[in-house]
Amino acid sequence: MSRRKRNKQPPQVAPPATLRSTFPVARAQGWLLAGLFAVLVAQVLLPSESQPQRVLPLVMLLLALGAAWSLVAMLGKGSKLVFGWVDGLLLGMFAWIAIAGMIGSQTGAPRPALNALWNWIGLAVAYFLARQLVTTATQRNAVAVVMIALAAAAGGHGLYQVFHELPQTRAEYRADPDGMLRAAGQWSPEGSAQRAAFEARLDSPEPIAMFALTNSLAGLLVAWGIVATGAALYWIRQFREPSDQRLNWHSCLPAVGLAIALLCIGWCLALTQSRSGYVAAVVGLATLGFIWWQDTADARHRRRAVWIASIASPVVVALIAMLAFLLRGHPIVSDAGKSLGYRLEYWHATSEMIWDHPLFGVGPGNFQALYSHYQLPQSSETIADPHNFLMEIASNAGLPAVVLLLAALGIVKWRILLPGTPPSTSSLIVEETNVADVHYCWIGGLSGVLLALLLGVLFVGLVIPMSLSEAVLYAIVGGTSGALLSPLVRLRLPRGVYFAALAALAVHLLASGGISFAGVAGTWWLLIVLCLAGETPGAKAWVVSPKAGLVLLLGFTSGVVACYFTAYSPVAGVAWRMDAADQRLDARDVEGAARLLEESQAIDPWAIEPLRTQAALQAATASVLDPQFEVRLARWHQLDPHAWQPRSQAGDWYMQAWRESEEQPLLASAIEHYEAAVERFPNGAIAHAQLAWALAQSDDLARAQRHAAEAIRLDGLNPHTERSLAGNQVRLTDPQVAESTVLDLMRGLTPPQ
Numbered sequence: 001m002s003r004r005k006r007n008k009q010p011p012q013v014a015p016p017a018t019l020r021s022t023f024p025v026a027r028a029q030g031w032l033l034a035g036l037f038a039v040l041v042a043q044v045l046l047p048s049e050s051q052p053q054r055v056l057p058l059v060m061l062l063l064a065l066g067a068a069w070s071l072v073a074m075l076g077k078g079s080k081l082v083f084g085w086v087d088g089l090l091l092g093m094f095a096w097i098a099i100a101g102m103i104g105s106q107t108g109a110p111r112p113a114l115n116a117l118w119n120w121i122g123l124a125v126a127y128f129l130a131r132q133l134v135t136t137a138t139q140r141n142a143v144a145v146v147m148i149a150l151a152a153a154a155g156g157h158g159l160y161q162v163f164h165e166l167p168q169t170r171a172e173y174r175a176d177p178d179g180m181l182r183a184a185g186q187w188s189p190e191g192s193a194q195r196a197a198f199e200a201r202l203d204s205p206e207p208i209a210m211f212a213l214t215n216s217l218a219g220l221l222v223a224w225g226i227v228a229t230g231a232a233l234y235w236i237r238q239f240r241e242p243s244d245q246r247l248n249w250h251s252c253l254p255a256v257g258l259a260i261a262l263l264c265i266g267w268c269l270a271l272t273q274s275r276s277g278y279v280a281a282v283v284g285l286a287t288l289g290f291i292w293w294q295d296t297a298d299a300r301h302r303r304r305a306v307w308i309a310s311i312a313s314p315v316v317v318a319l320i321a322m323l324a325f326l327l328r329g330h331p332i333v334s335d336a337g338k339s340l341g342y343r344l345e346y347w348h349a350t351s352e353m354i355w356d357h358p359l360f361g362v363g364p365g366n367f368q369a370l371y372s373h374y375q376l377p378q379s380s381e382t383i384a385d386p387h388n389f390l391m392e393i394a395s396n397a398g399l400p401a402v403v404l405l406l407a408a409l410g411i412v413k414w415r416i417l418l419p420g421t422p423p424s425t426s427s428l429i430v431e432e433t434n435v436a437d438v439h440y441c442w443i444g445g446l447s448g449v450l451l452a453l454l455l456g457v458l459f460v461g462l463v464i465p466m467s468l469s470e471a472v473l474y475a476i477v478g479g480t481s482g483a484l485l486s487p488l489v490r491l492r493l494p495r496g497v498y499f500a501a502l503a504a505l506a507v508h509l510l511a512s513g514g515i516s517f518a519g520v521a522g523t524w525w526l527l528i529v530l531c532l533a534g535e536t537p538g539a540k541a542w543v544v545s546p547k548a549g550l551v552l553l554l555g556f557t558s559g560v561v562a563c564y565f566t567a568y569s570p571v572a573g574v575a576w577r578m579d580a581a582d583q584r585l586d587a588r589d590v591e592g593a594a595r596l597l598e599e600s601q602a603i604d605p606w607a608i609e610p611l612r613t614q615a616a617l618q619a620a621t622a623s624v625l626d627p628q629f630e631v632r633l634a635r636w637h638q639l640d641p642h643a644w645q646p647r648s649q650a651g652d653w654y655m656q657a658w659r660e661s662e663e664q665p666l667l668a669s670a671i672e673h674y675e676a677a678v679e680r681f682p683n684g685a686i687a688h689a690q691l692a693w694a695l696a697q698s699d700d701l702a703r704a705q706r707h708a709a710e711a712i713r714l715d716g717l718n719p720h721t722e723r724s725l726a727g728n729q730v731r732l733t734d735p736q737v738a739e740s741t742v743l744d745l746m747r748g749l750t751p752p753q
Helices: 003-007 025-045 052-075 085-107 110-133 137-175 177-183 193-203 214-237 253-272 275-296 299-326 331-356 367-374 389-397 399-417 435-458 468-490 495-512 518-532 546-586 590-603 609-621 627-639 645-661 664-680 685-697 701-717 738-746
Strands: 080-084 539-543
Touching: 025 052, 025 110, 025 137, 025 435, 025 518, 052 110, 052 518, 052 546, 080 085, 080 110, 085 110, 085 389, 085 399, 085 518, 110 518, 110 546, 137 177, 137 193, 137 214, 137 253, 137 435, 137 468, 137 518, 177 193, 214 253, 214 275, 214 468, 214 495, 214 518, 253 275, 253 468, 275 399, 275 495, 331 367, 331 389, 367 389, 389 399, 389 495, 399 495, 399 518, 435 468, 495 518, 546 590, 546 609, 590 609, 609 627, 609 645, 627 645, 645 664, 645 685, 664 685, 685 701
Parallel strands: none
Antiparallel strands: 080 539
């Protein structure tokens, strides 16, 4: 064999392609981004404030998206996990809230606690997915365009409500008030406090769009209105600096879109009459002005800007105070003082709750039941949240969770507003724009409208449905606004613009609360992601190995299964059967309703509403001496251990049974339950009055007079007619005004029976 043949090397053969090397990671992550935005948009379009069970289908979808992201990371080569100091702190906060939720499900009401816990898990997964999928300037801008378009559509919907829908609804109510109340399931007799409250809400001129509360709508409008304002400033700026940009008809499209969006957002925000929203808008605009200065001035001027801002802040506050004094007769200003007074009462009571539960709080979902323990005598209502997002987290999950959140926000602020930080952009135009990322966000935004519509149809009784006309309105207005704003994806917005929106939303939530409301919290966590997306010091992108991807996949898949069996399936089953039971009761089919209630209790042993309805039905149609009634009543109270209303209701049932049979054990049971109600609502005048009357019937006049005196004292501190003794009744043979009853007891007289 010749030397040439001996030295001849075999031809190089390329290694066979593997699935991991050929898997289309970018395309798969794009569709995941579309799915994420479909869920985030649907959260805004489905009212769920203080009712976390309504977002359980969306929580399952988010967990499924997390599992899909893990599968992509496992199959695709080069998939990365973005994680930094801020993410670590927020992960610690979410973990602490989860621990508090598990503790709260054992010490409080398990069903509300589990529903609220899954709501928080959904928010955590949404933040995690957005952090992984929104990483470039183009994606940031595409996200901003979709959310500005959504806010513009919500503002347009609010305007439609104020000028067309609400006047039409009021006219229909005046024509047939009883029929409308029965159709809404809120019938009450004329002249009652319940009907007066319904009519007051109906006469309110404030828009709510698809939210349940006006302040929730104001939070959405404020946040994305600030982002839209920042986009307008930087869009105009690009034509004032030397560049290849020229003003033409195509470049005017974003100006038209921004004008429409800002008009809808600003006008609707003004109509909400949300004082916290107004203050938040001022703070957001001031922060945006500081960001603009920091981004355009040199280092020396930026340091000077910090001092000017520090000096100007108290001046601005003084000017606002002077304006409030000049407008002190205007309802917005006069009502603002009243609203602030209410909030101070809420915060005082909540601070006492936090003091008693500093480490893990009372657990998500247990706040309202425990609030009556701390409620002040002059407070107007038993609130579902403290109207302050920091107190909300502290009361639900303890002070450590608040510390972790504030530390994360502090790092975000430090990195964006640090004096001497170089300008965030050297060019106002993104040189490389991935059009596919933009399309995925738009597809997700429009799909969110369809998703909200479908969820309302598929989950009747669990999800408040969105009408077809509302879906069309959001699709047309949002789609048109998004199309007009589409050139903004090439604009390089500094991350400080999103921080200004985050600061505005934080100010709003400090007075309105709602950090756990999915429709509001989605904006909050998304803005944090936008502040971090891009070149963020301290954050690293870790390559996800197949083993790590498998672990994440198993974790998210387990979450889907756990959410389905512990929350979604039982809650949805109970919701459907409770709706059917109400229909049977309306048709006088008591046996059919009782059968559905039994099924509901079997499906979800932690459900409170079936037990309450069963007990009420048996108290009305049978005897409270039935052992089955006592078993159901005890189980109801066990599942809702901190609320005072179930004890008061049970006392009323036993009191009525005693008046009919005069059996002393029934009176003793009524007194026992009234005492439990007073223990859980010590500052409730009506609770003390009812207990005083029951004690008087048992000839315990000393204690009766003591509780009657306490009822009169508490009533004197309460300025609200609907909660006064004169506006309520105690349970006699014929209901009697509570005020006259306790006054008779104080004089040593026995009220007429």
